[in-house]
Amino acid sequence: MQIEVASKRRKVHRPGSLVIDVTSRGPQPWVRFSPFYPHGGIPVPMSPGETSESVEGVWQALKVFESADVDRSKLSVKSMKGLKRTVRRFGAVQGHRAGLHGDRLLDYRTARHEIYLPVYRWVLEHRLRAEVAELHALAMSSEVVLLDYTTNGDVDDLSTPLSHAALIADHVRRFSLAAN
Numbered sequence: 001m002q003i004e005v006a007s008k009r010r011k012v013h014r015p016g017s018l019v020i021d022v023t024s025r026g027p028q029p030w031v032r033f034s035p036f037y038p039h040g041g042i043p044v045p046m047s048p049g050e051t052s053e054s055v056e057g058v059w060q061a062l063k064v065f066e067s068a069d070v071d072r073s074k075l076s077v078k079s080m081k082g083l084k085r086t087v088r089r090f091g092a093v094q095g096h097r098a099g100l101h102g103d104r105l106l107d108y109r110t111a112r113h114e115i116y117l118p119v120y121r122w123v124l125e126h127r128l129r130a131e132v133a134e135l136h137a138l139a140m141s142s143e144v145v146l147l148d149y150t151t152n153g154d155v156d157d158l159s160t161p162l163s164h165a166a167l168i169a170d171h172v173r174r175f176s177l178a179a180n
Contacts, residue, residue: 001176002143003135005151005165017143020135022165024080026147029131035059035120035164038078039127045115046099051075055164056083058119062100062111066091070100112155112162120164124171135172 006012012019020026022033031037035055044050044058052058052075060083061074068090077083087093095105096115106114124132138144146165153166 001136001139001173003139003169003172004143004145005153005163005169006145006147007151008147008149012145012147014143014145017145018138019145019147021147022168023148029134032128032131033164033168034080036080036083038080039123040078042119042123042127044075044100045118046102050100052119053078054080054083055116055119055123059096059116060085062096062115064094064097064105066094070097072100108158109156112158116162117155117167120167121171124168132168132172132175135168136175139172140176 006019008021008023020030022030024031024034024036026034032039038053040051040053042052042055042058044052044061052061054077057074057077061071063085064070065085065087068085071085074083074085095107096111098104098106098114135144146168148163148165150161150163151166152160152163153170155162
């Protein structure tokens with residue numbers, strides 16, 4: 001199995017490789033891997049009965065700033081636009097709320113482990129099974145390169161954003177192990 005991650009910002013020239021854009025600007029069906037894609041019905045961690053349209057909706061909704069707490073409106077965004085909440089507008093990020101009504105803030109690393117990873121894994125397992133199987137089949141017959149805006153696959157490296165393409169590659173590798 002050959003599956004790698006490369007930066008969409010750099011020209012990727014890999015003769016014989018299948019290059020797949022899994023960002024919000026990618027083609028169907030691969031755009032469905034974007035954290036911005038509105039799959040709907042995604043459980044919000046530590047918030048029983050609450051759901052989101054997208055992974056990014058959960059991440060942004062639970063983010064807490066100096067001048068703004070959670071923003072549940074981000075959970076219902078279906079357009080893949082208008083999801084980001086920025087420090088320019090709200091001040092420094094204080095952390096992520098442990099659930100919509102939680103009383104504690106999670107630091108960045110803990111939020112990745114307790115919010116982002118479980119939510120993205122849920123989407124891979126419940127909304128993208130067919131696409132994961134297709135990527136697995138493609139990677140068994142040729143090298144697959146997944147394009148993302150960042151290539152950081154280390155969840156504990158907080159110096160750069162986490163690459164969802166790296167999470168996909170890891171999930172497809174695990175899928176391969178489970179299939180064998």
